[in-house]
Amino acid sequence: MREFSETYLRRTREGMWDDSRVPLEPLDLETRERVLDVGCGTGELSRVLASECSGEVIGSDVDRRLLSVAGEHVPVVAGDAFQLPFPDDCFDLVVCQALLINLPEPAAALAEFARVSSELVAAVEPNNAAVDVDSSVDAENDLERRARAAYLEGIETDVALGSDAREAFEAAGIDVLETRQYDHVRTVEPPYSEHSLTAARRKATGAGLADDRETMLSGEMTEAEYDDLRSEWRQMGRTVIDQMEDGEYRRTEAVPFFVTVGRA
Numbered sequence: 001m002r003e004f005s006e007t008y009l010r011r012t013r014e015g016m017w018d019d020s021r022v023p024l025e026p027l028d029l030e031t032r033e034r035v036l037d038v039g040c041g042t043g044e045l046s047r048v049l050a051s052e053c054s055g056e057v058i059g060s061d062v063d064r065r066l067l068s069v070a071g072e073h074v075p076v077v078a079g080d081a082f083q084l085p086f087p088d089d090c091f092d093l094v095v096c097q098a099l100l101i102n103l104p105e106p107a108a109a110l111a112e113f114a115r116v117s118s119e120l121v122a123a124v125e126p127n128n129a130a131v132d133v134d135s136s137v138d139a140e141n142d143l144e145r146r147a148r149a150a151y152l153e154g155i156e157t158d159v160a161l162g163s164d165a166r167e168a169f170e171a172a173g174i175d176v177l178e179t180r181q182y183d184h185v186r187t188v189e190p191p192y193s194e195h196s197l198t199a200a201r202r203k204a205t206g207a208g209l210a211d212d213r214e215t216m217l218s219g220e221m222t223e224a225e226y227d228d229l230r231s232e233w234r235q236m237g238r239t240v241i242d243q244m245e246d247g248e249y250r251r252t253e254a255v256p257f258f259v260t261v262g263r264a
C-alpha cells in the first residue's frame with residue numbers, strides 16, 4: 001500500500017473545491033443524512049462534505065496517523081475499504097476521493113461501498129495520465145512529462161482510472177447515474193506560499209523525484225536514465241529558485257478529476 005504524508009495531502013489538495021462545488025451536485029449533499037468518506041486521509045474531502053451536508057459525515061482510513069488529523073474535523077473510524085467495519089445499508093452516501101487509483105481491485109472496494117450504502121455510491125478520482133503543467137521554467141514542462149511517463153509505466157494500480165471509473169462501477173454491479181469533470185488547478189505565483197518554497201527546494205535537492213524512484217525503476221526506466229533525469233531535475237530546481245528570488249517564477253498545474261455517482 002502506498003503511504004501518504006500529511007504534508008503531501010495538504011499540498012496536493014490545497015484550494016481544491018474552493019473554486020466550485022458544482023461537480024459535487026449529483027451527490028445531493030443537502031439531503032444526505034449519513035455519509036462515509038472512505039480513504040479519507042487527513043479529511044480534505046470530509047471537511048467539504050461536512051460543510052455542505054446537514055447530516056453526519058464519518059471519515060475512515062487504514063492509516064491511523066492520517067486518521068488522527070481527520071479526526072480533528074469529523075468523527076473517524078479505522079477501517080479497510082475492502083472490509084468496512086459497518087453493517088449493511090447504514091449510510092445513504094459512501095464516497096471516496098483519490099482512493100480507487102491506489103487500490104489493486106477498485107471494483108471490489110466499490111462493491112463493499114454498495115453493501116454499506118442504502119442509496120448512493122460516489123468516487124472522485126483523477127486521471128493522472130492527463131495532468132497538464134505549464135511553467136515559466138521551460139525544462140520543467142519536459143521533465144515533469146518524462147517523470148510522469150516513467151511513473152505511470154512503473155505503478156501497478158490504475159492511476160488514470162478517473163475518466164473510466166464507470167467501468168469499475170459497472171463491474172461492481174452499480175448503475176452509474178452521472179459523471180462530471182472537475183479540473184483542480186493549482187497556480188504558483190508571487191507572493192510564494194511556504195508550500196511552494198518547500199516544493200522548489202525539493203526540486204533542487206531531487207528529494208521529490210527520489211520519492212518515486214522505486215516506482216520508476218519498476219517500469220522500463222534504467223538506473224542510468226533515472227540518474228540523468230535526477231541531475232537535470234535538480235538543475236531545473238535551481239532555476240526555479242533563481243526565478244523565485246526575482247519574483248518571476250510561475251507554474252500552473254491542472255489535474256482532471258472525475259466525480260462518478262451511482263445507485264447502490
Ligand SMILES: C[S@@+](CC[C@H](N)C(=O)[O-])C[C@H]1O[C@@H](n2cnc3c(N)ncnc32)[C@H](O)[C@@H]1O
Nearest residue numbers: 009039040041044061062063080081097098099
Ligand atoms: C491519495 S490519499 C487520498 C486521501 C483523501 N481522500 C484526499 O483526497 O485527500 C489515499 C488514501 O487512501 C488510504 N488507503 C489506501 N488503501 C486503503 C484501504 N485499503 N482502505 C482504506 N484506506 C486506504 C490511504 O491511507 C490514503 O489516506
